[in-house]
Amino acid sequence: MRDQHGEPLGLSELWSEGPALIVLVPAAFSTHCTAELGALAHDVDRFDDAGVQLAALSCDPVPALRAWGEDRRYPFPLLSDFWPHGAVSRAVGAFDEELGVSERLSLLVRDGRVLWSLRGDGHAPRPLAAHRQALEVLAGSR
Numbered sequence: 001m002r003d004q005h006g007e008p009l010g011l012s013e014l015w016s017e018g019p020a021l022i023v024l025v026p027a028a029f030s031t032h033c034t035a036e037l038g039a040l041a042h043d044v045d046r047f048d049d050a051g052v053q054l055a056a057l058s059c060d061p062v063p064a065l066r067a068w069g070e071d072r073r074y075p076f077p078l079l080s081d082f083w084p085h086g087a088v089s090r091a092v093g094a095f096d097e098e099l100g101v102s103e104r105l106s107l108l109v110r111d112g113r114v115l116w117s118l119r120g121d122g123h124a125p126r127p128l129a130a131h132r133q134a135l136e137v138l139a140g141s142r
Contacts, residue, residue, distance in 0.1 A: 001057070001088060004065040004078040011088070012112065014077075019110040020053040021134055023126075024094050026101040028060040028068040028078075032125040036104075037074055039128040044075050050135050052108070055079055059086050059101050096122070108134040115141055 003009045014020035023040065025033040037056055040047070047054050054076040058065070065078040081088045081102060089095035094105035104120030116137040120126040 001079045001081060002062050003080070004062060004069040006062050006066075009077060009079060011109075014053050014055050015109050015111065018051040018053065019108060019115070019138055020055060021047065021131065022079075022107045022109060023054070023056045023131070024089060024092070024102040024105045024107075025056055025058050026096070026099070026104065026122065028058055028064045029071075032123070033058070034068075034072065036125040038072065039125075040131060041072070041074050041076070043128055043132075046132070046135065050138060052135065052138065057081055057088060057102060059089060059095075094119075106131060106134070108138060110138070110141075 001009055025036060027033055040054055044054060057079040059081045061082045062080045065080055069078050086095040089102040092105060094103040096103050104122060104126060106118040107114050108116040116134045118126060118130050
């Protein structure tokens with residue numbers, strides 16, 4: 001995959017120095033996706049303090065993610081699953097074939113192993129409190 005700056009970034013690189021919370025969202029600039037990532041960005045210090053790397057993933061192309069990231073100043077990588085279209089989303093069972101977008105899925109991964117997951121409704125943002133549960137799970141698994 002490529003991040004919003006066009007730099008290659010593999011998923012394993014995200015958790016190479018500790019756990020990562022990967023938040024799949026359907027579409028850049030959409031109301032619910034922007035709300036979800038905005039809440040995470042506002043609370044990024046809590047995740048940083050726990051040693052968790054946040055990242056968002058969507059099937060949008062790099063230029064769209066770059067514009068979204070610059071517009072919203074997200075303090076974490078935005079990953080493009082654009083080509084091959086939805087390959088990563090499909091691999092984790094979160095690709096909507098009808099719409100051609102990632103489904104709402106959050107994965108807390110450490111050393112390549114999923115410790116926690118949250119599947120959201122396609123038509124509503126996942127609450128920040130639900131993402132904070134990942135930190136509780138992480139604290140309990142140490």
